[in-house]
Amino acid sequence: MRGITLALDAMGGDFGPDVIVPAALQALRYYPQLELLLVGKPAAITNYLVKYNSISNDRISIVPTKYIINSEAKPSQAILSSQGTSMRVALELIKVGRAHACVSAGNTGALMGLAKLVLTPIAGIHRPALMVILPHQNNGKTVVLDIGANIKCNAMMLVQFAIIGEVIAKQIIGVVNVPRVALLNIGAENTKGFGNIHQAAKILSNISSINYIGYLEANELLTGKTDIIVCEGFVGNVTLKTMEGVIRFFLSLIKSSDDSVQHNFSMNTNIVCNFSYMNPDKYNGAYLVGLCGTVIKSHGAANQQAFTTAITQAVKAVERQISKKIASRLAECWITTE
Amino acid sequence: MRGITLALDAMGGDFGPDVIVPAALQALRYYPQLELLLVGKPAAITNYLVKYNSISNDRISIVPTKYIINSEAKPSQAILSSQGTSMRVALELIKVGRAHACVSAGNTGALMGLAKLVLTPIAGIHRPALMVILPHQNNGKTVVLDIGANIKCNAMMLVQFAIIGEVIAKQIIGVVNVPRVALLNIGAENTKGFGNIHQAAKILSNISSINYIGYLEANELLTGKTDIIVCEGFVGNVTLKTMEGVIRFFLSLIKSSDDSVQHNFSMNTNIVCNFSYMNPDKYNGAYLVGLCGTVIKSHGAANQQAFTTAITQAVKAVERQISKKIASRLAECWITTE
Numbered sequence: 001m002r003g004i005t006l007a008l009d010a011m012g013g014d015f016g017p018d019v020i021v022p023a024a025l026q027a028l029r030y031y032p033q034l035e036l037l038l039v040g041k042p043a044a045i046t047n048y049l050v051k052y053n054s055i056s057n058d059r060i061s062i063v064p065t066k067y068i069i070n071s072e073a074k075p076s077q078a079i080l081s082s083q084g085t086s087m088r089v090a091l092e093l094i095k096v097g098r099a100h101a102c103v104s105a106g107n108t109g110a111l112m113g114l115a116k117l118v119l120t121p122i123a124g125i126h127r128p129a130l131m132v133i134l135p136h137q138n139n140g141k142t143v144v145l146d147i148g149a150n151i152k153c154n155a156m157m158l159v160q161f162a163i164i165g166e167v168i169a170k171q172i173i174g175v176v177n178v179p180r181v182a183l184l185n186i187g188a189e190n191t192k193g194f195g196n197i198h199q200a201a202k203i204l205s206n207i208s209s210i211n212y213i214g215y216l217e218a219n220e221l222l223t224g225k226t227d228i229i230v231c232e233g234f235v236g237n238v239t240l241k242t243m244e245g246v247i248r249f250f251l252s253l254i255k256s257s258d259d260s261v262q263h264n265f266s267m268n269t270n271i272v273c274n275f276s277y278m279n280p281d282k283y284n285g286a287y288l289v290g291l292c293g294t295v296i297k298s299h300g301a302a303n304q305q306a307f308t309t310a311i312t313q314a315v316k317a318v319e320r321q322i323s324k325k326i327a328s329r330l331a332e333c334w335i336t337t338e
Numbered sequence: 339m340r341g342i343t344l345a346l347d348a349m350g351g352d353f354g355p356d357v358i359v360p361a362a363l364q365a366l367r368y369y370p371q372l373e374l375l376l377v378g379k380p381a382a383i384t385n386y387l388v389k390y391n392s393i394s395n396d397r398i399s400i401v402p403t404k405y406i407i408n409s410e411a412k413p414s415q416a417i418l419s420s421q422g423t424s425m426r427v428a429l430e431l432i433k434v435g436r437a438h439a440c441v442s443a444g445n446t447g448a449l450m451g452l453a454k455l456v457l458t459p460i461a462g463i464h465r466p467a468l469m470v471i472l473p474h475q476n477n478g479k480t481v482v483l484d485i486g487a488n489i490k491c492n493a494m495m496l497v498q499f500a501i502i503g504e505v506i507a508k509q510i511i512g513v514v515n516v517p518r519v520a521l522l523n524i525g526a527e528n529t530k531g532f533g534n535i536h537q538a539a540k541i542l543s544n545i546s547s548i549n550y551i552g553y554l555e556a557n558e559l560l561t562g563k564t565d566i567i568v569c570e571g572f573v574g575n576v577t578l579k580t581m582e583g584v585i586r587f588f589l590s591l592i593k594s595s596d597d598s599v600q601h602n603f604s605m606n607t608n609i610v611c612n613f614s615y616m617n618p619d620k621y622n623g624a625y626l627v628g629l630c631g632t633v634i635k636s637h638g639a640a641n642q643q644a645f646t647t648a649i650t651q652a653v654k655a656v657e658r659q660i661s662k663k664i665a666s667r668l669a670e671c672w673i674t675t676e
Binding site for chain 1: 410412475486489490522524527529531532555556557558559560561571572573575576577578579580581582583584585586587588590
């Protein structure tokens with residue numbers, strides 16, 4: 001391997017190689033040191049490489065697989081019959097050292113289950129989490145986890161997610177001061193919400209190296225009051241999707257407004273520019289964190305731009321050696337609490 | 339009583355009579371048959387009635403009380419020492435038949451607890467819920483409950499919320515066909531989410547008079563795919579606040595865009611008009627449903643327009659005899675399942 005090598009599940013998502021091949025080519029233009037392994041059906045991938053005049057690009061290799069995990073399949077069943085699928089083979093390429101990370105737009109549940117099976121969690125991590133980096137209104141970013149890997153979490157899982165989020169805030173977002181950590185809750189008072197949240201708050205307050213700032217309500221998610229917000233996977237998933245629904249609705253309104261009134265275009269462009277960084281396509285790529293290896297989950301419906309963004313996330317995670325840094329920060333925090 | 343009489347907790351919320359008195363006067367202009375009981379400190383209320391030249395308005399009476407429930411107070415403690423507070427007296431006015439309904443912008447937890455204590459739940463209702471009516475992008479409205487009264491719910495509570503929501507969709511929104519009921523979940527598949535959601539889905543599917551359409555994800559909340567969406571109070575509260583945060587952020591962007599570019603104003607106005615019905619001020623007023631009596635909870639930070647909207651909600655609920663209709667629909671559904 002020279003530079004960074006990523007394994008792409010070329011068959012995953014709603015569009016498979018139709019979107020993933022051009023996204024891969026775009027990413028190669030961004031990163032001269034990047035190499036990509038396109039995992040999937042050779043004929044399908046080749047068709048698109050020919051279409052984009054890239055059949056002889058020596059930074060792309062095809063890793064042939066026969067099978068595909070259906071995006072509608074029940075994760076437990078999909079995992080049972082996952083041998084030889086593009087998703088599993090992409091993950092195995094990390095395990096055997098051929099790739100540094102993997103990106104897939106396939107079945108989320110299957111990807112999480114397989115990643116845990118193939119890559120195993122970092123020592124001490126109870127459960128890996130699904131994490132996303134959201135832009136906020138003060139031109140910064142907020143790390144949100146868990147957004148769906150674990151619908152229910154105990155206090156210690158929430159604490160571990162906070163520590164993982166802290167590493168991401170420093171390494172990926174580039175937060176300079178000690179990152180601020182908040183727990184998502186339905187009020188600022190101690191009595192609000194569930195027992196596991198109260199316990200997590202207590203533990204986080206007692207780790208002196210963590211800048212725990214308390215509970216945050218969901219209407220403050222975009223205000224930039226925190227660098228990391230931690231929640232259980234069910235509520236995290238609902239939060240993210242609620243946000244996505246409102247933003248897509250807003251963007252569609254602006255678009256229809258543009259269509260109906262041709263003049264005054266500059267104003268709309270102005271608003272769109274201000275707001276479009278909130279477009280889910282721009283922050284596509286959820287990190288599956290807490291594993292010995294980097295796995296990025298793209299939206300199933302990702303378009304080319306969105307899938308390229310997901311590849312970008314993988315490159316950054318590899319460059320910053322996220323898994324290794326999570327492991328060492330975790331060890332540090334346990335020392336602090338002793 | 340002639341027409342409709344409402345008791346307003348004049349001391350509740352962040353602004354008390356400063357907002358509530360002018361909002362009350364505005365509501366009286368909308369509804370010629372409305373009478374209002376302003377419950378609170380007479381001197382404070384009188385000041386504002388004088389300010390608005392309404393001291394001799396014979397459709398307003400002051401019901402004097404000495405005490406106020408602090409909006410930061412722990413609900414259980416607030417309830418213990420609630421005798422003689424504006425919130426409690428406003429609820430008691432329903433109980434003794436002097437008012438048809440009550441509106442308060444005060445401490446949510448205390449209001450829910452006191453309402454249950456003073457008004458008691460409708461026979462058969464396990465737990466009252468907090469409900470909101472949200473506008474959606476197809477020019478209709480969606481009933482969402484529970485948005486915070488019960489952070490955790492069992493399956494039967496979710497089923498009862500669905501039935502309550504159905505009555506509201508028919509009576510308040512005016513849905514003509516059998517209203518569509520969905521459960522909020524993190525995927526459409528049967529295996530997604532928690533056991534209580536799965537059980538509720540099963541029960542709802544078996545009640546033939548209910549138009550249960552399945553699980554809905556949070557990014558579809560504004561699409562108008564359902565008339566009623568049912569969820570547990572924790573996740574409902576987070577969903578609503580997430581939405582509120584994104585919408586307020588969007589409205590602030592448009593405002594700052596307006597300020598910086600004076601021309602092209604028509605375009606922004608156009609977008610604002612399209613979107614402003616999503617402004618939380620416009621749909622202020624959560625219903626506390628499932629009680630023998632109508633209670634509307636206004637945002638604590640409601641401005642005059644928002645508090646008037648909350649009064650409007652109370653008027654509609656009284657006009658449509660919501661509590662009575664919920665009780666009879668509930669009885670009907672149990673007959674259907676037998």
